[in-house]
Amino acid sequence: MKNLVPWFVYLIRAKDNSLYCGVTKDVKRRFEEHQSNTQKTAKYLRGKQPLTLACSFQVKTKQEAFSIEWKIKKWPKTKKEALCHNENPLQIFSINKCE
Numbered sequence: 196m197k198n199l200v201p202w203f204v205y206l207i208r209a210k211d212n213s214l215y216c217g218v219t220k221d222v223k224r225r226f227e228e229h230q231s232n233t234q235k236t237a238k239y240l241r242g243k244q245p246l247t248l249a250c251s252f253q254v255k256t257k258q259e260a261f262s263i264e265w266k267i268k269k270w271p272k273t274k275k276e277a278l279c280h281n282e283n284p285l286q287i288f289s290i291n292k293c294e
Contacts, residue, residue, distance in 0.1 A: 199219070200220050201217055201253045202255075202256060202260035203221075203251050203253050204209050204251065204252070204263050204264055205218070205219065206250050206251070206279055207226065207248055207249060208247045208248075209240060209246055210244065210246070211243060213243070214249060214276070215239050216267045216275070222248070226248050229246055252284045252285060
């Protein structure tokens, strides 16, 4: 049986207060890569350090993580901010069916 590694969706706040959304299996490692401002940093975040981890939450599968990320990236900033302040972020997706 396959060892199931959890996936995470995360939002990072840049020094200009913008929010970047991504997915990973290891939030700490990925955040450090973004913070390092090297080749492993997402192009959007290059030169926008210091960064802070605004929020992260675990999802069940890689497919679910990428689906949620894609939907969040289309949201206005106000909705992303609300997600970061929600105690149960996945509730937003179960209520709104990821729309």
